[in-house]
Amino acid sequence: MSSQQQRPSFQLRASRLDAAVSSNSPGRHLSALSAEYDRQVRPFIDLVDSLRNSGVDQDLNLPSIAVIGDQSTGKSSVLEAISGVHLPRGQGMMTRCALELRMKREETSQWRALLRTQSFKKRQLQTQSDGHHMTKPEDVEKAVLTAQDKLVGNKRAISQKERIVLEVTSPDVPDLTLIDLPGIIMNPASDQPSDIVEQVDQLIESYVSRQETIILCVIPCHQDIASNKALSVARQHDETGKRTLGVLTRADLTEPGAEGNLVDLIQNRGESHIKLGYTIVKCRSQQDTINGVTLQQALQKEQSFFDSNKVFSKLPNSCKGIPSLAQTLTKQLVAHIRSCLPALIESTSRELGLTKQKLSQIGKPVPDDKQTYLINLLYEYSRQLRAATEGGIGVRTTSVAISCNRDGTLLDALKSHSVQLFSKAREAFEELETEMEMLMPNDKDLPKIETLLHKLRGAKLVGFEDYPIFAELAREKVSSLETLSMNCFENVTDLVQNAFREIADKQFRRFERLRLCVVEQVDELFEKSKEEGRQILSTMMEAEKIIYSSDKTFKDCLKKIPDSEEIKQQMKLKAIDYDSQISGNSSPRSSSPQSDQDGGFQLFTAAQIELNDDKPLRPTRGGLEMLRKLKAYFQIVQSRLGDSVPMVIMHNLFKEFTKEVDAKLVSHILSSVGEGNTGFKDSVRPTAMLLQEEEELTIKRENLQQKAKRLQEGERKLKSFSSARHLDIN
Structure with a gap:
């Protein structure tokens, strides 16, 4: 029997994971992920995260999920609910640079987080070596705001080159990596740069235009979905909709009588650009935060809301609620990573060859003699x-x-x-x-x-x-x-x-x-x-x-x-x-x-x-x-x-x-x-x-050497991963 016949297909494994998830009893909001789920899902996400740690994402587009939405549409609330951490919230622009949120579930560990910043220096993305360690989820908001101020400076501006990497390890988070981007704005505020709209659009485009990126489009239920700017951006860069996933927020603010339209949209009745489907959620509101509602309590309130709503209660559980959204995102990301692996391995080898060729043309540094x-x-x-x-x-x-x-x-x-x-x-x-x-x-x-x-x-x-x-x-x-x-x-x-x-x-x-x-x-x-x-x-x-x-x-x-x-x-x-x-x-x-x-x-x-x-x-x-x-x-x-x-x-x-x-x-x-x-x-x-080289040439060689080192490490990890898991990458 061939190795392919011995191995169950990825679709079969996914169905087993679904069964494992659905059969678990309630408890911690994501503790239903089984050991089989850990074995099948975690390595894929760890692989991409390790490639990012090696800096390969400077040279190649890695599979990822980018979160976009119009300003103040509940984007941060969704991330907060999934990750269990307190992210900056409020009116106006709270996200001012890309935030890479890496979540790692460990059943036996205590909650911990590490925040590091990344910025370009000498045309290379430099990662903060030590970073900021935290042991309380409520400390994250202040740490993110401080890091943004350090990177961006002007509190009303954004940065297209710097980003924040937040690694959260906890038994209550899914194995998932999301990239949060600034909210889309239509007009600059009086104290914002005149080109802030263009800056935000360019930053979002730099992520969502990549074929390797899944677009998570956040859309509030109480607004006109057809005219939503985030959905328009997704259509522009993903014409077929095959890599776009929608999340409908603020379900409790849906106008009476409009629930049926949302249900039709979620159940794919009628025309829909989004091919990966919709999930409807109800996150903690700003008033809930002020009233001291915890994230765990917010999840319970969400479940009660959907159970009691005459229309939404009829929706399958897989289409509603933060736990279902987290599961969907993880499954989609892993499937996307797996489908991208053959091209990623090929691109890594090709780019490494070109880099070595450029290094050969530049020549080695001048020797001591x-x-x-x-x-x-x-x-x-x-x-x-x-x-x-x-x-x-x-x-x-x-x-x-x-x-x-x-x-x-x-x-x-x-x-x-x-x-x-x-x-x-x-x-x-x-x-x-x-x-x-x-x-x-x-x-x-x-x-x-x-x-x-x-x-x-x-x-x-x-x-x-x-x-x-x-x-x-x-x-x-x-x-x-x-x-x-x-x-x-x-x-x-x-x-x-x-x-x-x-x-x-x-x-x-x-x-x-x-x-x-x-x-x-x-x-x-x-x-x-x-x-x-x-x-x-x-x-x-x-x-x-x-x-x-x-x-x-x-x-x-x-x-x-x-x-x-x-x-x-x-x-x-x-x-x-x-x-x-x-x-x-x-x-x-x-x-x-x-x-x-x-x-x-x-x-x-x-x-x-x-x-x-x-x-x-x-x-x-x-x-x-x-x-x-x-x-x-x-x-x-x-x-x-x-x-x-x-x-x-x-x-x-x-x-x-x-x-x-x-x-x-x-x-x-x-x-x-x-x-x-x-x-x-x-x-x-x-x-x-x-024999003194031009500084520009010296910098170019150093950058190419670092790039070659990154790509060699990336190629080694990719081939080792594929070989260990017997993946067919041809």
Whole structure:
């Protein structure tokens, strides 16, 4: 037989508890809870209370019951009746911060209570260590008022961050935890803050909006239930009503004839937003308190009232009276805790993992051996910078190694953890090649070639081209290539500078002084490498203005360029009727090109080729041949620069720069924290100063460490509890 078959279901256990409760004889108002009830109920509530004691409720929403109601609707009276303690009562706002009321039933113990306050300090909820111990229920009211004054200060204000925790242990209380919230108000009193309504609404919303919270909505019988503000708040945050429970107070003030409507509501006849049902009660009134009516006497009066009322007496006992309400609340809370356990365990593990990840990203505190730690940081920075300039997948900008993402995509992992400097530089080099290609001599250069040939022809016969003209045109092209090359150099310079600063930002993000110190030093080393690279590139470009190529290289390249006859054949396809352009007649007379006495083809309009006398020139065989040779030489220069420019850039901005960083960075930083001041502009920087974290980061680490400790403890308790009770949490 499976373990699940051996264990009775929770519903079956609950039915046994009901039988145990109903079979007990009257006595103390909640002493009917049986040993079976203790065994099944108490551990669940103790578990959640222990999680709260560990502070887990700062990080996760724990199952709870939040008590809400309009101001002065008997909310405190209900809590007072359930817990047996005297809580602040009266007109106006008596509850000014959240009050967590933890009740623990112990048959053999004397009544005792412990009141502690919790407040946020350094973004952490700090619990009062000693607290206020009490042995009399009547002492609670004064202790709560004193604690509220201490936490809130202004007696007419509320606090959204502080809370009071009241632990009551007694044989007369149920095993139950309730959170009492300030009463809802419609308008501020004259001596209250102008935004008090919004403050109260925000505090209530922070609890009731959680799916883990059961909403106990307190509604007076003698008021219009449909327009009750607390019920409206419950509807807003629990649209289905599946986690809302209603308690109808002041049953004795119900208007004659209205009892039937209340009975219909309680017995779920007709429409009702509240799915967990209603319980009707009659608590001790303010006048009863003045007259000295005890809580025990008030319970007896309540029972007598319901027994004697012709309408309410017909209601099942489970729907009326404080004892029934306490039992209902306990059963609902335990069932709610049990249903929330699987998600709570999962949320705890997930949140713990995220917290550990954040701690890993922040890094551990600086060890005592600060100099060794500093050296390792600097060496790691140098390694990352070198890896970025060498390419590949070895560069890491976080303390975690590169690994594939969950979906197995290495590319995404690289984007997340590496500075892709080398690949970005390659993109710049490819862009340079593309821009060079666009400067290749073409037909558009023919007008200038023909113009120069015509102007500098002198006494030479037609068809004899001139080498100086070729050299001048080649130098112009080289000058254009020089501009592109220097632009590429500057672009890669920016990439490298951004990369080493980005790596520094991540490597030294914890230490702002060290980061500034490293960036200052690396900037100086980079400026040196950059200037040397610029000089080399400038010299190389000056050398390119010497028109030279080996005969073999030039001839081999020239063979690949179509000769003038082939060019002419290609150009026939785009020939234009020259005479029609000259005469202004835009209609071509023929699709065949016109030849002149030099054997050239007329392809250009007057606007394309002009001399000072406005006489247009025609392309010649000599011009076409010079264009062919210019193309051949340009390809040679382009090929040289396409390799040499990137090589110069990589040599100076990558290799020499990272070599300088490897050789000098550590020694310069260390010399700056020793005797004297070598390599830095300002005063000596002690190691401790360089490794001093921002206070914000230190606080963040401490908070995360405390959070991780809380969650680890919570995870341990949850898993131990589930394992011990053989709960199915899947």
